[in-house]
Amino acid sequence: MRKIMIIGAGDLGVRVCHELAHSDRRWEVRLVGRAEDEVRRHVNLIRFSALQRGYKSRVDHALADLDDVDRTAEVIAGFAPDVVFLAASLQSWWVIGTLPAERFQRLYAANFGPWLPMHLVPVHKAMLAVRAAGSGAIVVNAAYPDAVHPVLAGVGLAPHVGIGNVANNVPALRCSAAEILGTAPAEVDVRVVTHHYVSHRLSRTSDIDPSQLRIAILAGGRDAMPDVGLTPLLKPLTTEYRRTGGLAGQAMTAASAMSVLVPLLERREAVVHAPGPLGLPGGYPVVVGPGPVRLALPPGMTDEEALAVNRSGQVEDGIREIGDDGSVLFEESAMDVMRRELGYHCVKMPLSDAEDRARELGARFARYREGVPR
Ligand SMILES: NC(=O)c1ccc[n+]([C@@H]2O[C@H](COP(=O)([O-])OP(=O)(O)OC[C@H]3O[C@@H](n4cnc5c(N)ncnc54)[C@H](OP(=O)(O)O)[C@@H]3O)[C@@H](O)[C@H]2O)c1
Structure with a gap:
């Protein structure tokens, strides 16, 4: 039976644990947090609600504080996961949104980059623990992978791939393109290259610099982007296709996480979107599955072009x-x-x-x- 360990028992870690447990697929899930009573209750809620719906999931918990790298390594080695999902952070992105509106707007103007240490530190410690455990698990990280992964790549500790950000917009882009092309979303595939800076804004503003984003619309065996047009494609994301944001909106992030985790657990190849693959900055379409993660760029796009698009978003x-x-x-x-x-x-x-x-x-x-x- 394949095994997944989720490290970080906050909002996103618990959501992903819930999604994994509410399934009859055969995998074992262990949620790791540092506050015993809280983690146990989260796991009980997840187990009992899954049981109520007739699922035979195997979910339990373990305790580790990432500040204690040796203990975390013991916990990882003791479970021997195939996949580790990191959802730990010292201050999640939504926390500044809990400030009074006027103070939030002033601080939001700094963008996300300056908050990098809050995401980098726990991921760095988790990666040290994965190495100390001698684990060969695929590591998937949620915490600002667009920037955390290229930093950790510098010391050989980048997680294999991230989740969310670029991916969170893909379903709305498919719906928008399908509507313009007069077809169903299921008939339309998209390939998007862009950094967190842009993905965070796509549902908030249509004022996007086209040089910081590349999109191909794959429909009927060709790139239909010239028929669709960037402005008509993006505009509905801020109007009729705008989705709930904030904490409740992390349901979308959990779905994006599942789009990466499930193929990894099933050892099934899938083209998905993810930030920070291969220690690269920003977000890309990628292939995940039994083999190493690799890029699946829009037709005709080189790795260098994709990197340049993401580096310009990184600066923003x-x-x-x-x-x-x-x-x-x-x-x-x-x-x-x-x-x-x-x-x-x-x-x-x-x-x-x-x-x-x-x-x-x-x-x-x-x-x-x-x-x-x-
Ligand atoms: N990529 C995306 O699209 C996307 C979307 C949403 C969120 N995120 C990111 O995902 C991460 C998690 O988000 P969230 O909303 O779930 O945050 P959250 O609710 O604040 O959860 C973070 C968790 O990290 C834990 N943690 C912090 N330091 C730890 C340590 N030393 N040892 C063990 N656990 C530790 C916290 O534990 P305590 O509760 O004990 O403090 C908390 O449970 C953040 O980086 C967030 O920005 C990414």
């Missing part, structure tokens, strides 16, 4: 450059916002500084939330 997200050694140069404009709002300023971050930066960001954000003058 507030990250000027990620060095070969995993060091990060942040954009001054993004850091200006962080300095003004939080009193936080970091232009260059070697990987070894990430934990201190995460701690500082956390402390400054807590004061900001309380309205304490900085």
Whole structure:
């Protein structure tokens, strides 16, 4: 029986655990968190609701704090998973959305890049634990893979592939293209290359720079993008195809995670969308399955073009450059916002500084939330 371990028992980890358990497919699921009572209750709810619906799932839990890499490695080695799904973060993307609206808007202007340490630190520790466990599991990560993976690639610790971001828009793009072409969404396939910066905005604004995105619409054996047109394709994502956002909207992320995890568990080849494959920045169409993850770019697109599109989105997200050694140069404009709002300023971050930066960001954000003058 194939085995999957989910590390991080927050909103997304629990949703994905639930999705995996509510199925008669034969795999074992272990949810790992650090707050015993909470994790046990999550798993009981998942098991009991699955049983109520007649599923014979095998789901249990284990305890580990990622700060304790040796203990986490023991927990991984003890289960010997085929797939590890990372859903741990020091501050999820939606947390700043819980600020009063006016303060949220001011801080949102910094974009996502400056928050990188909050996602990077737990993933880095989890990867150290996977290595220390001697595990050969495929590692799939949810926490800002567009940027976390190229950083960790610098030290040989990138997870194999991410989930979400670019993928979260694919169903709406298929619906929009199908409507324009007068066919069913099931008859339309899309191939999208873009960074988190753009994928995060596609359902919020139609003001997208076309150079930061490549889309092919595969229908009837050809690329129908010239018939569809970028503006008519994207516009409905902000109007009739706009979906619920925030925490409730993480149902879409969980579905995107399942689109990657299920083929990996079933050892079945599938073309899906994912951020951070092969340690690359941004998001791509990829093939996952029994073999190594590989790119499945739009017809005629080179790897270099895909990389350039994603690097331009990365800069917009507030990250000027990620060095070969995993060091990060942040954009001054993004850091200006962080300095003004939080009193936080970091232009260059070697990987070894990430934990201190995460701690500082956390402390400054807590004061900001309380309205304490900085
Ligand atoms: N790619 C996408 O499309 C997409 C979409 C949604 C979310 N995300 C990302 O996915 C990640 C998880 O999101 P979420 O909404 O589920 O966040 P969340 O509800 O805050 O959950 C994060 C979890 O990480 C755990 N954690 C933090 N440090 C830990 C440690 N040292 N050891 C063990 N567990 C630790 C937390 O545990 P405690 O509860 O004990 O603190 C919490 O359960 C975030 O990075 C988020 O930005 C990505």
